[in-house]
Amino acid sequence: MGRSLAFLRRQDAAGHALPPPKDGVGKGGGDPSPEEGSLRTPVLSLWLRRGAKPRLSFKGLIGPKGDTGETGVTGVEGPRGFPGTPGRKGEPGEAAYSYRSAFSVGLEARVTVPNVPIRFTKIFYNQQNHYDGSTGKFHCNIPGVYFFSYHITVYMKDVKVSLFKKDKAVLFTYDQYQEKNVDQASGSVLLHLEVGDQVWLQVFADGEQNNGLYADNVNDSTFMGFLLYHDTN
Numbered sequence: 001m002g003r004s005l006a007f008l009r010r011q012d013a014a015g016h017a018l019p020p021p022k023d024g025v026g027k028g029g030g031d032p033s034p035e036e037g038s039l040r041t042p043v044l045s046l047w048l049r050r051g052a053k054p055r056l057s058f059k060g061l062i063g064p065k066g067d068t069g070e071t072g073v074t075g076v077e078g079p080r081g082f083p084g085t086p087g088r089k090g091e092p093g094e095a096a097y098s099y100r101s102a103f104s105v106g107l108e109a110r111v112t113v114p115n116v117p118i119r120f121t122k123i124f125y126n127q128q129n130h131y132d133g134s135t136g137k138f139h140c141n142i143p144g145v146y147f148f149s150y151h152i153t154v155y156m157k158d159v160k161v162s163l164f165k166k167d168k169a170v171l172f173t174y175d176q177y178q179e180k181n182v183d184q185a186s187g188s189v190l191l192h193l194e195v196g197d198q199v200w201l202q203v204f205a206d207g208e209q210n211n212g213l214y215a216d217n218v219n220d221s222t223f224m225g226f227l228l229y230h231d232t233n
Contacts (some may be wrong), residue, residue: 006149071091101142103131107152117164118213120223131225137200141195144230147190147198150201153219154183157212162204163189166197172204177212182219191229200226 025096058187118135140146152161154175163171175185191199201223205211215221 005014005152016151083113086221099142099227099230100226101128101130101140101146101148103128104224105133105222107213107221109215110155111203111211111213114203114211117200117202118223120201120221122220124222135200137198138225140195140197140199142227142230143194145190145228146199147227147228148199148223148225149186149188150221150223151184151217153214154185154212155214155219158210161185161187161201161209161210161213162205163187163199163201165191165193165199169204174210175212182200183216219229 095224103126104124105120105126106124107118107120108122111118118233119133119136120131121133123131123133126133128141130141136150148163150161150163152159152171152175154177156177158175158177160174162169162171162173171187171189173185173187175183177183193199203211203213213221
């Protein structure tokens with residue numbers, strides 16, 4: 001703009017170029033080249049003859065924001081980035097509670113009394129104390145599904161053993177004794193128990209008949225049970 005105003009000041013009313021000022025403003029101070037002056041002189045002369053005065057223009061106010069344009073086409077997927085920094089190790093969680101209930105017991109002497117719970121007093125495992133050796137009964141403390149099994153030695157007489165749950169026989173095992181032999185009999189079952197239920201074995205006999213259940217220091221009769229899985233509701 002300074003260059004244009006300096007050029008206007010060096011024109012007369014007829015549009016003829018005036019000599020440069022003596023202070024040397026025209027030298028290197030924005031003086032137009034001969035070609036530039038020869039092209040602009042007629043236009044500026046006409047402009048001045050009409051009484052126009054040179055003036056500066058200012059930038060107008062910013063207009064309102066236009067509407068958002070349509071979404072462009074999705075570009076090509078970029079290259080895979082580098083893996084991020086590993087996060088901080090989390091705090092240890094609480095350990096899951098483990099439900100445990102199991103026992104394994106054996107007979108120490110020959111059973112002589114039928115129709116009552118057999119007292120297995122040789123304890124192989126009874127860490128939770130859910131089996132009561134004084135009564136011969138297993139007491140359910142955790143509701144769920146249990147596995148029970150027994151393996152008995154038969155000697156001198158036939159034997160019939162029943163597994164009871166809440167005063168009701170649910171399983172029977174019968175073995176007919178063979179003279180001069182020591183026999184074995186066994187049984188197993190899955191039962192669902194509620195808290196407070198009791199399970200035990202007893203000889204099912206009429207007097208001394210079917211009472212050949214036997215045990216000594218080399219022949220065992222055993223009874224066991226354990227929780228398979230507990231109820232979740």
